[in-house]
Amino acid sequence: MNVDNQLNELTFREAEISQLYKKDHPTYRALLEKRQTLEQERKRLNKRVSAMPSTQQEVLRLSRDVEAGRAVYLQLLNRQQELSISKSSAIGNVRIIDPAVTQPQPVKPKKALNVVLGFILGLFISVGAVLARAMLRRGVEAPEQLEEHGISVYATIPMSEWLDKRTRLRKKNLFSNQQRHRTKNIPFLAVDNPADSAVEAVRALRTSLHFAMMETENNILMITGATPDSGKTFVSSTLAAVIAQSDQKVLFIDADLRRGYSHNLFTVSNEHGLSEYLAGKDELNKVIQHFGKGGFDVITRGQVPPNPSELLMRDRMRQLLEWANDHYDLVIVDTPPMLAVSDAAVVGRSVGTSLLVARFGLNTAKEVSLSMQRLEQAGVNIKGAILNGVIKRASTAYSYGYNYYGYSYSEKE
Incomplete structure (x- = not known):
């Protein structure tokens, strides 16, 4: 039973070492040699068990299962206790500074103010667009x-x-x-x-x-x-x-x-x-x-x-x-x-x-x-x-004289 546990530990250990070293590394090679030794020992023990009567073999197998189950149970129990301790020691990052206070009157949009602000903003945008167009369009x-x-x-x-x-x-x-x-x-x-x-x-x-x-x-x-x-x-x-x-x-x-x-x-x-x-x-x-x-x-x-x-x-x-x-x-x-x-x-x-x-x-x-x-x-x-x-001064802002009329061809006189 002890040999099997050691082999299992070596398997997990090999998974960790394989991410760090190649198989020709001394640490990796030492692990493989130890694993080979344990496998030989397990074969030797299996031969001895095979020579025992069937009743003793069954008792040995059941004992091994009980031992393995107990080991798993103890590991889970230890993990549960570790998590319980971590949960109890965790400090939250949210605290109540002041309790919420409700207003006596509901908050609602100020329609009149919004309309006035919208009108003023639209006026400024329109004037800016007209001025920009006049500056870009030079006659x-x-x-x-x-x-x-x-x-x-x-x-x-x-x-x-x-x-x-x-x-x-x-x-x-x-x-x-x-x-x-x-x-x-x-x-x-x-x-x-x-x-x-x-x-x-x-x-x-x-x-x-x-x-x-x-x-x-x-x-x-x-x-x-x-x-x-x-x-x-x-x-x-x-x-x-x-x-x-x-x-x-x-x-x-x-x-x-x-x-x-x-x-x-x-x-x-x-x-x-x-x-x-x-x-x-x-x-x-x-x-x-x-x-x-x-x-x-x-x-x-x-x-x-x-x-x-x-x-x-x-x-x-x-x-x-x-x-x-x-x-x-x-x-x-x-x-x-x-x-x-x-x-x-x-x-x-x-x-x-x-x-x-x-x-x-x-x-x-x-x-x-x-x-x-x-x-x-x-x-x-x-x-x-x-x-x-x-005109003498080049200013398109001047009111041009003698064209007599300004009109659109979509209207009748």
Whole structure:
């Protein structure tokens, strides 16, 4: 029995030693030799037991089992006592410092305070987003910025302080009277203040156009903008007045069938205009009006149609331009912004020369370049751009003057 216990101990011992040493290590070899000796001793004892009578063999076997059971029991009992001692001596890491005290009133969210804080936080975030967008979106502030993109700049028109002051005053009066729509008596710079620096810049543009249009197929000029508020109507109407002052016969066509307002600018009727002619309701002699102060003829937009682009694609538009080319020295067509709608691309196929108006500090070089690209893809002979509303100090925070109006193409006037 003692030999078996020793062999069992050696087995556990070998399991521990095998993790530390190899079999050729002296400690490991000594253990193996001792194990071999004990196995030989057990064989010798087994032979002696085999020689005993069967009764003694059975008694010996039972005695061995009892001894083994007693040994296991004693080991378990010792382990139980060790665990009991460990449990009793363990110190907890949680202690009660103060007992919990309940509040007399239940705690609930302060809705009013949360709403106010949320509103203030949202306001700050919105203002920050707007300022960040304004800082990241820098508009064109010099002709060189357009020329770097391969765009020819035909003129730079400065901001008219005279017109800007009157436009601000007019807007203030409109808001005070709670009027949302434009009325008549819009200042017309070319007539009301012909010596203004902006008008002088348009006169310089007239000279550049004279040479640019010498080899074109007709004397029709289309003026469009990159985006709303570019000031295209100011440029086209002022150019019409300046050229008319040089004893040339000029026709101004308001092809902005959605938001055109030339009838207010020229103080003429809008009952019969381009939309009525294109729809076949009126003939030319009924839609052409004379603007006496400017010295040129005008075709206003007429009533806002439900299908502006489709009307401009009709043969009557082409026939009108052909007739005007034969009866006038210059025909100026004012079309909607290129990036807003595609009307300019439709009209531009029938004209000999086209110019794009870009707003100082408002339109980016990418917007101007994209507008030019779309016009060229549509087969329009686009000559270059006009930088409008130039101010001495490059600050996009300035209120840009003479664009006359700001609008969205989703609304009707």
